Amino acid sequence: MILDLLLGSWIAVIAALAFAVVPALAMSRPADGTGRWPDMLGAPVWTILAVIILVPPLARLHLFNWVTAMMAPLASAGCLWLCRYRGALSRAFRALSRHSTLRILMWMDHARSAPRMAFPARFAGSAVSALVAVAFLFWMTARDLRFSSPADYDVLAHTNVLLAGGQAVFDPAASVAAVVSRLAAVDPMQALRFLKPLTVPGSVAAFGFEVSSLNAALGWTALIAAGLLSLAALGGVHRRGGWHALAACAIAMLSFSAANRAAARADGSAGRGGYVEYDAAARQALRIAREFADRPWTIVAPPEQRVEVADPHRFMALADFVRRFGDRAGDRRFRFALPGRDLFVFVERNPLSVDPGAALTPVHYSSTDAGYAQYRMPNARARLEALARDLCERYRRTHARTSVYYEDANIRIYRFQTLATQR
Amino acid sequence: MIDGGSRERALEELTSAVERTRPRLIDRWETAALIESLGYTDTRIRREFGFADTAALGAHVFDTLGGRPVTAASPAPASTPPDRRPLLELANSIGASLVYALPWLITFIAERVQPDAMRLPGGAGPPLSLALMLSLIVSGGFIQAISRRGQFYIGFRQPGLAALVTGYLLRLGAMVAVAAAAAGLFIGWYFKLFAWPYLVLWADEFLLLCALWMTCGVLAIREEYWRVPLAFAVGGLCFVAVHAGGGDALLAQMIGAAAAAAAAAIQVPRVFVHTSFEEQPSMVPLPRMTVLLYRTLPFFWYGTLYFCFLFADRFAASASVSALTGAPFGLRPQYKLGMDLALLGFLFASAAVEYGNIRFTDHLRRAMREPFERDGAFARRVIRIHLRVLGLVIGWFIPISAVIGALARRLLPGQPQTVWTTLAIGDVGYLLLAVGLANALALFSLNRPWSAVRALTAGLAVNVAVGYVLSHMVSPYFAAAGLVAGAFVLALQSAVAVRRTIRHAGDHAVSSAV
Numbered sequence: 012m013i014l015d016l017l018l019g020s021w022i023a024v025i026a027a028l029a030f031a032v033v034p035a036l037a038m039s040r041p042a043d044g045t046g047r048w049p050d051m052l053g054a055p056v057w058t059i060l061a062v063i064i065l066v067p068p069l070a071r072l073h074l075f076n077w078v079t080a081m082m083a084p085l086a087s088a089g090c091l092w093l094c095r096y097r098g099a100l101s102r103a104f105r106a107l108s109r110h111s112t113l114r115i116l117m118w119m120d121h122a123r124s125a126p127r128m129a130f131p132a133r134f135a136g137s138a139v140s141a142l143v144a145v146a147f148l149f150w151m152t153a154r155d156l157r158f159s160s161p162a163d164y165d166v167l168a169h170t171n172v173l174l175a176g177g178q179a180v181f182d183p184a185a186s187v188a189a190v191v192s193r194l195a196a197v198d199p200m201q202a203l204r205f206l207k208p209l210t211v212p213g214s215v216a217a218f219g220f221e222v223s224s225l226n227a228a229l230g231w232t233a234l235i236a237a238g239l240l241s242l243a244a245l246g247g248v249h250r251r252g253g254w255h256a257l258a259a260c261a262i263a264m265l266s267f268s269a270a271n272r273a274a275a276r277a278d279g280s281a282g283r284g285g286y287v288e289y290d291a292a293a294r295q296a297l298r299i300a301r302e303f304a305d306r307p308w309t310i311v312a313p314p315e316q317r318v319e320v321a322d323p324h325r326f327m328a329l330a331d332f333v334r335r336f337g338d339r340a341g342d343r344r345f346r347f348a349l350p351g352r353d354l355f356v357f358v359e360r361n362p363l364s365v366d367p368g369a370a371l372t373p374v375h376y377s378s379t380d381a382g383y384a385q386y387r388m389p390n391a392r393a394r395l396e397a398l399a400r401d402l403c404e405r406y407r408r409t410h411a412r413t414s415v416y417y418e419d420a421n422i423r424i425y426r427f428q429t430l431a432t433q434r
Numbered sequence: 435m436i437d438g439g440s441r442e443r444a445l446e447e448l449t450s451a452v453e454r455t456r457p458r459l460i461d462r463w464e465t466a467a468l469i470e471s472l473g474y475t476d477t478r479i480r481r482e483f484g485f486a487d488t489a490a491l492g493a494h495v496f497d498t499l500g501g502r503p504v505t506a507a508s509p510a511p512a513s514t515p516p517d518r519r520p521l522l523e524l525a526n527s528i529g530a531s532l533v534y535a536l537p538w539l540i541t542f543i544a545e546r547v548q549p550d551a552m553r554l555p556g557g558a559g560p561p562l563s564l565a566l567m568l569s570l571i572v573s574g575g576f577i578q579a580i581s582r583r584g585q586f587y588i589g590f591r592q593p594g595l596a597a598l599v600t601g602y603l604l605r606l607g608a609m610v611a612v613a614a615a616a617a618g619l620f621i622g623w624y625f626k627l628f629a630w631p632y633l634v635l636w637a638d639e640f641l642l643l644c645a646l647w648m649t650c651g652v653l654a655i656r657e658e659y660w661r662v663p664l665a666f667a668v669g670g671l672c673f674v675a676v677h678a679g680g681g682d683a684l685l686a687q688m689i690g691a692a693a694a695a696a697a698a699a700i701q702v703p704r705v706f707v708h709t710s711f712e713e714q715p716s717m718v719p720l721p722r723m724t725v726l727l728y729r730t731l732p733f734f735w736y737g738t739l740y741f742c743f744l745f746a747d748r749f750a751a752s753a754s755v756s757a758l759t760g761a762p763f764g765l766r767p768q769y770k771l772g773m774d775l776a777l778l779g780f781l782f783a784s785a786a787v788e789y790g791n792i793r794f795t796d797h798l799r800r801a802m803r804e805p806f807e808r809d810g811a812f813a814r815r816v817i818r819i820h821l822r823v824l825g826l827v828i829g830w831f832i833p834i835s836a837v838i839g840a841l842a843r844r845l846l847p848g849q850p851q852t853v854w855t856t857l858a859i860g861d862v863g864y865l866l867l868a869v870g871l872a873n874a875l876a877l878f879s880l881n882r883p884w885s886a887v888r889a890l891t892a893g894l895a896v897n898v899a900v901g902y903v904l905s906h907m908v909s910p911y912f913a914a915a916g917l918v919a920g921a922f923v924l925a926l927q928s929a930v931a932v933r934r935t936i937r938h939a940g941d942h943a944v945s946s947a948v
Contacts, residue, residue: 073757073906077625112731116724176757196624 018197019149020142022205025195029084030187034058037088049243053255056236057087059187059229060258063265066186070172071179080193149208156204157293157315160284162224162270163203168318168376170199175321183266184225198297200319223284230266233259285366287386288315289421292357296320299355299416309349311399312357313386318376325351330385332356333398341405347427354427358400361421362393445483448472449495459496466492520793526657527789535781537666542774546846554684560752560763561628561636562687567745569643571738572614576607577651578737579730584655584705597706600652602723603730611644627763635684642691649698652705661701669694732883736874739890743867743920746897748773751913754905766910771849772856773914775842779835780864786830787868790823791875797822798879816936820876824929827872828865835861852911859914866921873928877935885931893924 034054065083069075096103158164169185172178174192184206192202207214207225213232217223237259244253296310296319310316310326317326327349339345347354365387385391403425407413416426452459452468459465466488469479476487485491554562580603587596615637622633646665653661673690677683748765756763765773797819801812839857846853870893874886901916 072903073754074903076753076757112728116727196626 019205022195026191029194030058031055034088056259058084060262061087062190063183063186067179067181070176073176077193080190155290157288157290160223161287164318164376166225171321182269184229224270226266226270230263233262287365291422295417307351308353309351310355337402340402343409356403356425358423359396360423362396364389452495462493462496465496523792524789527785555682558684561632562639565636565639569640570741573644573647574741575734575738576648578733579603580651582733593706607648615640646695652702665694665698668697732887735887743894747901747913747917750901750905751910754910768852772853773860775857776860776864779838783831783834786827787872790826790872794823794876795879813936827868831865831868863917863921866925870924870928873932876932880935882935889924889928892927893920896920896923
C-alpha cells in the first residue's frame with residue numbers, strides 16, 4: 012500500500028508538472044492585471060488539447076519517445092507565445108533570451124554571496140496537507156490496480172499501441188496516459204490507474220450518467236472546466252477566458268466522441284462499468300513482466316492480461332490453452348509447444364462473477380478472441396477455470412519444474428519452467 | 435605646468451598619432467575614443483593640452499584633421515602590423531585542420547585494416563559513441579570561449595590575465611560537464627536507456643573527453659599547433675601499448691584518452707609562460723566575470739551549436755534505428771561509413787574555411803586603410819572579398835571530396851551502393867556547411883556574432899526537424915537529408931546576413947567593425 016501511495020504521488024507530481032505547473036509558468040501573467048486563476052485552469056486545458064492532437068501522429072511516425080513526450084506538453088505554451096507575439100517574433104525572442112541570460116548570469120554572480128533561505132514553516136504545512144489530500148484521494152479511488160470499467164482496458168490497449176509506435180489511435184485518455192507513462196517511466200496501466208483520481212469531478216458526473224470510463228470522466232472534467240472558464244469570460248474576469256473555454260469544449264467533444272464510440276454499439280445497460288478481473292491478476296501480470304524482463308515468458312490468462320503485458324506475443328488466451336492442451340497434459344512425454352522458458356497460467360480458484368453491465372459492454376481489446384463470451388458468462392467462466400485448473404494439476408503431477416508462483420483466496424498462478432518446443 | 439611650445443608640439447604629435455591610426459575619421463566621437471585608447475584621460479588632457487575633456491580634444495583634432503587632404507595611396511604606417519604572408523597562413527590553416535583530420539583518418543584506417551583491434555566489447559559501442567558526441571557538444575562552447583578570450587589577452591601580451599580568465603572558464607566548463615554527466619546518468623537510468631555498467635562507462639568517457647577537449651582548447655590559444663598533436667600522439671602510443679600488452683579495445687581506449695588528457699594538461703602551464711615580449715604579471719583587477727561571460731556568449735553558443743549541427747544527423751539516424759527496429763541505439767554500418775568518409779573530407783577541407791577567414795580579415799583591413807572614393811564603393815569591395823572567400827572554400831572543398839571519394843571507391847571495393855549515395859549526399863551537406871561556416875566567420879569579423887549564431891540556430895532547427903522526421907518516417911538513411919537541408923538554410927541565411935551587414939550597415943560601420 013505504501014508503495015502504491017508513493018507511486019501514485021510520483022505520477023501525480025509528474026502529471027501536475029507536465030500538464031499544469033510548467034505550462035502555467037510558460038503562460039505569462041496577463042498584461043491587463045486581471046485574475047490569474049483562468050490561466051491556471053487554462054494552461055492544463057491547452058496542454059491536454061495539444062497532447063490529444065499531437066500524440067497520435069507522432070506515434071504513427073515512430074516519433075513518440077521520451078524526448079517528444081517532454082516537448083508535447085510545452086507545445087501549447089509555444090503556440091500561445093507565437094500567437095501572442097505574432098509580427099514581432101524576433102524582437103520578443105531577443106528580449107526573452109536577453110532577459111533569461113541576464114537572470115542566469117546575475118544569479119551566478121549573487122549565488123555565492125546570497126544568504127541561505129529558510130524553508131518557511133507554512134510551506135511545509137501546505138505540503139503536508141497536499142500530500143494527505145492526495146493520499147486520501149488515491150485511497151478512495153485508486154486502491155485497486157484493476158480498472159472499474161471494461162472500456163478502460165480499451166484505453167490501455169490504445170495506450171500500448173501509441174507507446175509501441177507505427178499506428179495512430181485517436182483516444183484522448185490514451186494520449187494523456189501515454190505521455191504520463193513516458194514521463195513518469197511507469198507502466199501504462201499504473202499511469203491510467205492514477206489518472207482516474209485526477210479526473211474526479213468528471214468521474215462523479217460520469218458515474219451519475221452511468222458511463223463509467225476514463226474518456227467519459229475526462230470529457231466531463233473538461234466540460235466542468237469549460238463552464239468555469241465561460242463564467243470567467245462572461246463576467247469579464249479574464250480576457251483569455253473565452254479561448255480557454257473553447258479549448259476545454261474541444262477536449263470534452265473529443266473525449267465524449269471516443270467514449271461514445273463504444274457505447275453506441277451497446278444497448279442501454281452497457282457502459283455502467285464493473286470489474287472484469289481480480290486485482291491480484293493485474294498486479295501479478297505486471298510483476299511477471301517486470302521480474303522476468305530479461306528472459307522469455309508466456310502468460311496464459313483471460314484477455315485482460317493481454318493488454319496488461321503489452322506484447323501480444325507473450326500471451327495466450329486461457330480458452331485456447333485448454334482447447335489445445337487439455338487432453339494431453341497428464342502425459343509424461345507431453346511438452347507445451349509455446350515460446351519462452353517460463354509459462355505462467357492464471358487460474359481462478361473462485362471464478363469471478365462479472366457484473367451484467369460490464370459483461371454487456373462491447374470492448375475492442377478482446378473482440379479478436381473467439382471464446383471471448385465465455386469470460387463474461389458466469390457458468391461458462393466457471394467451467395473454463397475448472398478445466399484449466401484440472402489441466403495444470405495433471406501436468407504438475409506428471410512433470411518436474413512446476414510450481415505455484417502466486418496464490419490467494421481467488422486466484423492461483425502456476426509456473427511451468429524449461430519448455431520444449433516439440434509437440 | 436607645461437609651456438605653450440611644448441603643448442603645441444605635444445598636440446601635433448597626438449594629432450599625427452591619431453592620423454596614423456585612422457587616416458579617415460568618421461566623427462569627433464570616434465576621434466575622442468581613439469585619443470582615449472592612446473592612453474589619454476580627462477585629467478591628463480587638462481594638464482597637458484588645456485582642454486576640458488576628451489570630447490573637447492576629440493572635436494579639436496577632428497576639425498584639424500578634417501582640413502587636411504587624405505592621400506589616396508599613403509604607405510602603411512609603421513605601427514600597424516604588416517600583412518601576413520599568404521603561404522605561411524595557408525600552411526598554418528592546413529596545420530590547424532590536420533590536427534583533427536589526421537587522427538580521424540588514422541582511426542578510420544585502423545578500423546578498416548584491423549577491425550578487431552578497434553572493436554569494443556559487448557554493448558559498449560553505443561554509450562561510448564554518445565559520450566564522444568555529447569562531450570564535444572557540451573565542451574564545444576567552452577572551447578570557443580576559452581580560445582577567443584585567451585587569444586584576446588595573449589594578443590594584448592597579458593598571459594597572466596589570459597591564464598586567469600581561461601582558468602575561470604575551464605572551471606566553469608568542468609562544473610557544467612560534471613552536471614551534464616550527472617544529468618545524463620539520471621536520464622539514462624530513469625528512461626532505461628542503458629544498463630548501469632554502461633551508464634557508468636558513458637559518464638567516465640564523457641568526463642574524460644570533456645577534460646581532453648577543453649584542455650586542447652587551452653593549448654590552441656597561442657596557435658602552437660604542435661601541442662595538440664603531441665597530446666594525441668601520447669594517447670595513441672598508450673592505446674597501442676595497452677593493446678599490444680593484451681588489453682581489450684575498451685581499456686586501451688580509456689587509457690589512451692586519459693594519457694592524451696594528461697599530456698595536454700602538462701603542457702598548459704607552458705602556454706601562459708611570459709615571453710620576453712610580454713609584460714610581467716601585474717596586479718591587474720580581474721574583469722567582472724558576469725560581464726566577461728556575457729561577452730563570450732555568442733562564441734559559446736557558436737561552439738555548442740556547431741557540434742550539435744555536426745552530429746544532429748547521426749543522432750537522428752541512430753534514434754530511428756532504435757525506434758523502427760527496436761535495436762540498440764546505433765548507426766547502420768553503411769550510413770556510418772558513408773558519413774565518416776564525408777566528414778573526413780570536411781575536416782581536410784576546413785583548412786579552406788580557416789584560411790578564407792584570415793584572407794577576408796586581411797583584405798578587409800587593407801581596404802580600410804585606403805580612403806573611400808565614393809559612397810558604396812567600400813561595401814562593393816567587401817562584397818567582392820567575401821565572394822572570393824566563398825569561391826576559395828568551394829574550390830578547395832570539391833577536389834578534396836572528389837579525391838577522398840575516388841580513393842575510397844578504389845580501396846573499399848564491394849561496398850553497397852548506399853555507402854556511395856550516402857557519401858555523395860553527405861559531401862553536399864558538408865560543402866554547404868563549409869560555406870555557412872565561412873559566412874559565419876565573416877560575420878564574426880564584421881562584429882555581428884549574434885547573426886552567425888542565429889543562422890546556425892536556424893540551420894540546426896531545420897537539420898533536426900527534417901532529419902529526425904524523415905529518418906523515422908522513411909528510413910534512417912534520410913537523416914542525411916536533414917544535414918543537407920539544415921546546411922542549406924545555414925549557408926543561405928548567413929550569406930544574406932553578411933550581405934545585409936555590408937550593404938545596410940554602411941561603409942563606416944563595416945570599416946569600424948574589424
